[in-house]
Amino acid sequence: MTLIHHDFADQMDRFGGNTALECFNCGTCAAICPLIYEHFPRKMIRYLQLGAKDRILENAKELWRCLHCGLCSRTCPREADPGEVILGLKRYVVANWRKS
Amino acid sequence: MSSETKPEEKEEKVGVYICYCGGNISDHVDVEAVRDRVEKIPGVAVARTNMFMCSDPGQELIMEDLRDGIVDRVVVASCAPSLHEMTFRSAISRAGENPYIYEHANIREQVSWVHHGEQATDKATLLVSAATAKAVRLKPLEPIRVNAMSHATIIGGGIAGMRAAVDLADRGIEVALIEKSPFLGGQLALLDKLAPTREKASELVSHLASRVINHASIKVHSCTTVEHFEGYVGNFKVGIKKHPLESNAYKEKMKMLNPVHKSAEAFIPFAGVYSGPVPSAAEELVIDTGVIILATGIKSYTPYQGEYGYGEFPEVITLSDLIRNLAENNNGGSLLEINGRKIKSMAMIHCVGSRQIPGIHPEDASGHLNEYCSRTCCSALLNASNVIRETYPKTRVYEFYRDIRTYGRGQEELYEQASKNRVVFIRFESQEAPEVSKNGYSDEFPLLIKAKDILTFGEEVEVPVDLVVLATGVEPNEISKIVDMMKLPVGPDRFLLEVHPKLRPVELPVSGIFLAGTCQAPMDAGEACSGASGAAVKAAALLSRGYVELDPFVADVDIQKCNGTGACVEACLSDGALELVEMEIDGQKVQRAKVTPAFCLGCGACVAVCPENAIDVNGWTLKQYEAMVNAIVAE
Incomplete structure (x- = not known):
C-alpha cells in the first residue's frame, strides 16, 4: 500500500527536478533508457508525481544506477526532463535517507 | 392523374435497365443473359445494361428513351430501392414524365450478394420479370399535397429549444415554446463557468432567453406540459396544459425570485430566466402547428446510496x-x-x-x-x-x-x-x-x-x-408520454433516435418532427446549439413552400364497388385515415368509405379485409401483386 503525501511535489522544488507532474506516463523514458531496468526511470517519476515518498526512499538505490546519459530528457514528449528529475530525487534522498 | 377508364388494350412500353454495379452484380449474375431473356417478355419495349445505372450516363440512357417516346414505364434492376429508387424517380421527373411510372428490382442484396452462378441469373430474371409485370399496370400518380401552417412548436426551453425558437422566429415562422418549469435555460442554467473557455453560462442563457421573451413571433408557455397530440406534417395539433405552481416542484427556486426579477427577464443563478407569471389555475389549450421540434434534454445522474x-x-x-x-x-x-x-x-x-x-x-x-x-x-x-x-x-x-x-x-x-x-x-x-x-x-x-x-x-x-x-x-429526461403519443423511436440508451446519424441527423421518421440538443445524445452546449440550428433550418425548409408533398401510396376507394360494410374502417391502424361518410348515389343515401390521404400509412390492412375488393393502395394494387406472382410462377 502506498500512502500519498500531498505536499511532496512542493517539497521537491528546493531539490530541483520539479517537472515530474508534466509527465503523462507514456513510458518513452523507460524504453530509451540503456539500463533497461524495471521501468526505470518512469516508475520513480510516478512515485514523485503521486507523493509516494516512502517508496522513493525504499527504492533509493535504483537512482544511483542512472548514468545521466540524457536520452530520456531528450526524447520526453512532455519536456518533463526525467534526467533532471532523477538528479533532484538523488539530492532529496541524500538529504532525507537518515530520517527514514 | 390519368383517368380511371383508361383503355386496357393500350400497349404499355416498358423499358428495363439492368445494372452491373461495377461487378457487384455482374460477378455473380450474367447480366447480359438476363437482358436477353427479359427483352422477350411481352410489353418490354427495350432492355439495356450499364456498368453503373446510377451514374449520369446510366440515368441519361433512361431519360433519352423516355424523351424519345420509346418507353413509358421504367424498371431498373440494381441495388436495394432504399439506395437509388429516388435517384431513378427523379431522373424520370427530369425527363418530363411522372415519377411513379417506376418499379425497382433489387438484384444485388436479394440476388448477387446471396446467390451464385446459374441460380443467381435465374432469380434475377424472375425478379425483373415480376417488376416488369407490375410496371405494365402502373398508373401515373400525384403526390398528396397538404397545406402546412407556418408555425413551429418547440418542446423544451433549454439552450437547444431557445436556439431553435430564435432561429425559426427570425425566419418569420411563428413559434410556441413549451417549457415545463417556470424558467428558461434548462440544464445550462445550473452551470457556471463553461469548459473550455470559462464563458459564463448565465450570460449565454440570459442572452438567448431575452431574445426569446422579447421576440414578437415567439410565445413562451412556461409551467406547461404536452398532454395530447394528433395530426400530420404541416397540420399537427398539440394539446398542452398549464399548471399552477402548487402542482409542480419548483417552489425552492421560486423563492429566489425577488420583485425585481418578476418584472424583468433577469437570470436567477442555478434556476434560469423567469419567463413570466405562473398560471394561477390549470388551463388546457390546443396549438395548431406545422412542425414540432423536440428539445426535451437531459438530467444529471443521481448516484445510488453508497x-x-x-x-x-x-x-x-x-x-x-x-x-x-x-x-x-x-x-x-x-x-x-x-x-x-x-x-x-x-x-x-x-x-x-x-x-x-x-x-x-x-x-x-x-x-x-x-x-x-x-x-x-x-x-x-x-x-x-x-x-x-x-x-x-x-x-x-x-x-x-x-x-x-x-x-x-x-x-x-x-x-x-x-x-x-x-x-x-x-x-x-x-x-x-x-x-x-x-x-x-x-x-x-x-x-x-x-x-x-x-x-x-x-x-x-x-x-x-x-x-x-x-x-x-x-441521462435523458423522462418523456415516455411524448414518445408514446408521437410514436417516436428510442435507442437502447433511452435517447431519441434520429433517422440516420449522418444523412438525416436531426429528423425523426415521423415527418415534421425534429430533434434538437441533448434529447438525442449527450452533448455540450455548443453541440446542442448546432443540433438545434440544424433542426430549425430543416423545419423552416419544410414549411417554406406553404405546403408539403406526401408519397401517394395511400388507400383509394372504388366508390362503384364499395357498399359501406365498414370492415376497412375497423381494420385501419391509423386514427383518422378511414371513415364511413354519408353520400347520395342514384338518389339514395348510402354509407361509403372515405380516405384522408395525409393520415393513411399505406399499410394495406383495409385491402385485406374488404369483401368487395373495393379498396386498394395506390402503387401497390392487388392487380399489380397478382401480375407479379403470375410472372414469378409462369412456365
Whole structure:
C-alpha cells in the first residue's frame, strides 16, 4: 500500500527536478533508457508525481544506477526532463535517507 | 392523374435497365443473359445494361428513351430501392414524365450478394420479370399535397429549444415554446463557468432567453406540459396544459425570485430566466402547428446510496454540487472551502453513472444501465480542477479516471493545463473502482480513497482527502408520454433516435418532427446549439413552400364497388385515415368509405379485409401483386 503525501511535489522544488507532474506516463523514458531496468526511470517519476515518498526512499538505490546519459530528457514528449528529475530525487534522498 | 377508364388494350412500353454495379452484380449474375431473356417478355419495349445505372450516363440512357417516346414505364434492376429508387424517380421527373411510372428490382442484396452462378441469373430474371409485370399496370400518380401552417412548436426551453425558437422566429415562422418549469435555460442554467473557455453560462442563457421573451413571433408557455397530440406534417395539433405552481416542484427556486426579477427577464443563478407569471389555475389549450421540434434534454445522474460513499459521507458530493459551491462561495483564501470545511486535498472521480458495464455496475431501479459516455464530464471536471488549482493553490486535486475523453476543440488543452496545475491523475480499471472509506490513519483528513493505480504498475495507492467529487453523467429526461403519443423511436440508451446519424441527423421518421440538443445524445452546449440550428433550418425548409408533398401510396376507394360494410374502417391502424361518410348515389343515401390521404400509412390492412375488393393502395394494387406472382410462377 502506498500512502500519498500531498505536499511532496512542493517539497521537491528546493531539490530541483520539479517537472515530474508534466509527465503523462507514456513510458518513452523507460524504453530509451540503456539500463533497461524495471521501468526505470518512469516508475520513480510516478512515485514523485503521486507523493509516494516512502517508496522513493525504499527504492533509493535504483537512482544511483542512472548514468545521466540524457536520452530520456531528450526524447520526453512532455519536456518533463526525467534526467533532471532523477538528479533532484538523488539530492532529496541524500538529504532525507537518515530520517527514514 | 390519368383517368380511371383508361383503355386496357393500350400497349404499355416498358423499358428495363439492368445494372452491373461495377461487378457487384455482374460477378455473380450474367447480366447480359438476363437482358436477353427479359427483352422477350411481352410489353418490354427495350432492355439495356450499364456498368453503373446510377451514374449520369446510366440515368441519361433512361431519360433519352423516355424523351424519345420509346418507353413509358421504367424498371431498373440494381441495388436495394432504399439506395437509388429516388435517384431513378427523379431522373424520370427530369425527363418530363411522372415519377411513379417506376418499379425497382433489387438484384444485388436479394440476388448477387446471396446467390451464385446459374441460380443467381435465374432469380434475377424472375425478379425483373415480376417488376416488369407490375410496371405494365402502373398508373401515373400525384403526390398528396397538404397545406402546412407556418408555425413551429418547440418542446423544451433549454439552450437547444431557445436556439431553435430564435432561429425559426427570425425566419418569420411563428413559434410556441413549451417549457415545463417556470424558467428558461434548462440544464445550462445550473452551470457556471463553461469548459473550455470559462464563458459564463448565465450570460449565454440570459442572452438567448431575452431574445426569446422579447421576440414578437415567439410565445413562451412556461409551467406547461404536452398532454395530447394528433395530426400530420404541416397540420399537427398539440394539446398542452398549464399548471399552477402548487402542482409542480419548483417552489425552492421560486423563492429566489425577488420583485425585481418578476418584472424583468433577469437570470436567477442555478434556476434560469423567469419567463413570466405562473398560471394561477390549470388551463388546457390546443396549438395548431406545422412542425414540432423536440428539445426535451437531459438530467444529471443521481448516484445510488453508497456509490463511492455518496449518501454515506457528507464529504462526498456531485460535480453539480461542486460547480454551485464554487460559484456561490468565494472566501478568497488559498484553500477552497466547502460547507465550512477547508479543503486541503480533494478527489475527483470520473465516469460516475456513465460507461457502465453489465456485470460490474448495478442497474438502476428501473433496470437501466448507462453504457454510453456522457461526453461532457471529463472536460467539465478538468475545468473545475483548473479553476480550483488556480484560485486556491493550496488545495490539492487528484483525478481518478478510467480514460480521459476531452474530445472537443480546445478541450485537450484542459488536460495539459491540469498537468501544469499539478493535478495528479490516478487511473483505475472499471472492475477495480476506487473505494471511498473513513480515514483510519488520522483525523486530519476524514476520507481515504484506495485505488489500484494502473499508472503505478498496479500498486495500491491511498489518498487521504477532505472532499470527494463525483463526475456524474447525464441521462435523458423522462418523456415516455411524448414518445408514446408521437410514436417516436428510442435507442437502447433511452435517447431519441434520429433517422440516420449522418444523412438525416436531426429528423425523426415521423415527418415534421425534429430533434434538437441533448434529447438525442449527450452533448455540450455548443453541440446542442448546432443540433438545434440544424433542426430549425430543416423545419423552416419544410414549411417554406406553404405546403408539403406526401408519397401517394395511400388507400383509394372504388366508390362503384364499395357498399359501406365498414370492415376497412375497423381494420385501419391509423386514427383518422378511414371513415364511413354519408353520400347520395342514384338518389339514395348510402354509407361509403372515405380516405384522408395525409393520415393513411399505406399499410394495406383495409385491402385485406374488404369483401368487395373495393379498396386498394395506390402503387401497390392487388392487380399489380397478382401480375407479379403470375410472372414469378409462369412456365
